[in-house]
Amino acid sequence: MGFTKSFIFFCLWACLAIFCVKYWMKTKTYVFDAKDISDITKKHLKSGGSPERIFGKVAFHLDQAYPGHILPVQDQEWVFMYAGGWKASMCLLHASLTEYILFFGTAVDTSGHSGRYWANISDTLISGKFTQWKEGSLQTTVYKPGDHVIHVQGEVTVVSWEANTWMVEYGRGFLPSALGFTLSDTVFSSQDIVHVGKILYLYAKALWQELLLFGNELKS
Numbered sequence: 001m002g003f004t005k006s007f008i009f010f011c012l013w014a015c016l017a018i019f020c021v022k023y024w025m026k027t028k029t030y031v032f033d034a035k036d037i038s039d040i041t042k043k044h045l046k047s048g049g050s051p052e053r054i055f056g057k058v059a060f061h062l063d064q065a066y067p068g069h070i071l072p073v074q075d076q077e078w079v080f081m082y083a084g085g086w087k088a089s090m091c092l093l094h095a096s097l098t099e100y101i102l103f104f105g106t107a108v109d110t111s112g113h114s115g116r117y118w119a120n121i122s123d124t125l126i127s128g129k130f131t132q133w134k135e136g137s138l139q140t141t142v143y144k145p146g147d148h149v150i151h152v153q154g155e156v157t158v159v160s161w162e163a164n165t166w167m168v169e170y171g172r173g174f175l176p177s178a179l180g181f182t183l184s185d186t187v188f189s190s191q192d193i194v195h196v197g198k199i200l201y202l203y204a205k206a207l208w209q210e211l212l213l214f215g216n217e218l219k220s
Contacts, residue, residue, distance in 0.1 A: 021174050031069055032099055034122040034170050038148045041124040041168040051166040054126050055103050068213045069094050079198050082185035085112030095206035105166030114157040115181040119173020121151040128165025133158040
């Protein structure tokens with residue numbers, strides 16, 4: 001009887017917490033917009049150059065357009081990311097509790113499970129080829145440089161990247177809920193605790209930067 005009562009209270013508190021988070025995300029003001037991020041990426045893609053050069057231009061543009069919200073160049077570190085069976089690399093530019101921007105891609109052919117997120121995620125390709133197979137469909141969709149890919153909240157797909165596919169990614173949602181999937185393969189497969197620490201450290205650094213910026217805005 002005691003267990004049943006505790007379980008019911010837990011479910012009620014969980015439902016209340018989910019409701020509060022959903023209401024907060026629905027009513028809060030966001031810093032970035034998926035279309036703006038995609039337009040900035042496409043603008044610099046048209047100017048040509050290697051992925052490294054395009055990434056540099058995009059990072060500089062974002063830093064000028066959103067002062068204080070982009071991590072300093074010295075903190076923009078490329079780290080491996082293992083999740084859903086695929087292997088990739090990412091470079092975090094911005095992260096808060098509800099938004100993130102990062103550079104993402106892979107130098108090798110890789111594929112796996114997309115993950116099912118409490119967030120909307122959009123990617124703009126700058127090189128390579130990305131293939132997406134949505135649940136319930138018998139066909140795949142192939143994306144190439146300049147294409148804008150949208151992964152809506154709650155959606156799940158099989159994903160595949162060919163070698164040297166790189167993109168700019170923006171996510172909006174309750175990001176802490178995605179950490180389990182993001183770190184799962186690293187924790188249970190590669191068991192690279194140093195790598196887990198790197199990702200958490202970068203995320204914490206970005207959160208701290210946003211907190212300091214928020215505090216400064218309150219003072220002014």
